[in-house]
Amino acid sequence: MELTTIERAPADAHRALTAEQIAAMCRRAFGESAVVASARELGGGTFNTTYLVSLAPAQVEERRVILRVAPPDSAALSWDEAALMRRELHVQPYFAGLSTLAPRTLAADFTRQLIDRDYVFQTLLPGERWDDVADALSPAESLALWEQFGRITRTIHGTAGSAFGGPFPVPEFPAWSEAVLYRLACSLRTMAGASLDVTEMAAAIEIIRGGAAVLDEIREPRLLHGDLWLFNLLIERGAEGPRIVGVIDADRAFWGDPMADWTMFVLSKSASPDNRPLYDRFWEAYGRPPQTRASAFRAAAYEAMNVGVALPWAARHGHGDLVERGKRELREALEALRRLRP
Incomplete structure (x- = not known):
């Protein structure tokens, strides 16, 4: 797997993942035969750690997917930042009126069995x-x-x-x-x-x-x-x-x-x-x-x-x-x- 991460300050809420963690998360989400060709950390966000993940070969409908990972519980969070990912997943069906404008969730894992953080895989939107x-x-x-x-x-x-x-x-x-x-x-x-x-x-x-x-x-x-x-x-x-x-x-x-x-x-x-x-x-x-x-x-x-x-x-x-x-x-x-x- 080709893994590209962003260097951040130690106090940053973002926490990079290892190649092994991303591979395990993809296997859980898309099946044991899923292979990750590359994972590139994306900038621009202020809270979640986000990756553009390319799967090879095309074993799922979405060849390229977005992986969003919440900060660990140890991160310094305010009241309005707690459980943001769980809140988003709960409310997501109510954004149905936006049709194709809103990303679809392909998989979500809040068990903390693979990593000590919540994470979701979503469709990659154009633009x-x-x-x-x-x-x-x-x-x-x-x-x-x-x-x-x-x-x-x-x-x-x-x-x-x-x-x-x-x-x-x-x-x-x-x-x-x-x-x-x-x-x-x-x-x-x-x-x-x-x-x-x-x-x-x-x-x-x-x-x-x-x-x-x-x-x-x-x-x-x-x-x-x-x-x-x-x-x-x-x-x-x-x-x-x-x-x-x-x-x-x-x-x-x-x-x-x-x-x-x-x-x-x-x-x-x-x-x-x-x-x-x-x-x-x-x-x-x-x-x-x-x-x-x-x-x-x-x-x-x-x-x-x-x-x-x-x-x-x-x-x-x-x-x-x-x-x-x-x-x-x-x-x-x-x-x-x-x-x-x-």
Whole structure:
């Protein structure tokens, strides 16, 4: 087997596998006669260790497959990173509306018998990451992709669930406010553990708790991707223009108000005159939500919720500029909550 790995820092959550481990995992997944021709570690991800595996000869329908391996339990993980792979596998059937855009799971093994980590084999999707080639696209090509992005996001949010929060093993709740407050409480603890000042987060939580009835105007849980942005969209460029051909890394998916999805948070925080035409095309395809005082209160609550996840991550990974930005955005969210409190 030809094995290619990426050299990483000792503190990195990624952990390389040996050729013997990969061969054993492939035999378990595809049969004892499976032979691995090559395995190449892929970069770009921030959590799982990922390989492009080529099987020889073609003993399975998919000659080239993706192997994703979760970090070991010994890795320093925050509450929102625990059991990500198990959560993704649990929620994957609900992404059926995306049809061929979502990878199919070919095999999954959570027994810890071969290695002390969870892992899955998935189909290899075509295309290249949108953010890798965004600067090479023409304005017309970018507009077309942002329109597709809006339609895809609407498709994901069109799937209804039976409870808020989750998916298993994350707790599920009958009311949206309970799911939001659970996530905020977890973030508060994580921020404290990262030696971040939690005064403003604690104040935001108290206002949000007092406005629980506004959150609970959201009565139907909808599927949220949790991490959908250009780096998790694969595109192909052809004679008829670019098209999105893959939606990946749905391991942070959960159930809630579509306006709480990470996509909506990034759209609101990165808007500028330069990208306004692109974002307008997204919203035209998605459908602009009505703007009310209640929706503005919820938006401020979701900003605090999303910043609560991003801030300790930035602190843990030594991104001082992102820490300062997160503090500023949390302060802005708190000011909005005070202004809009019911």
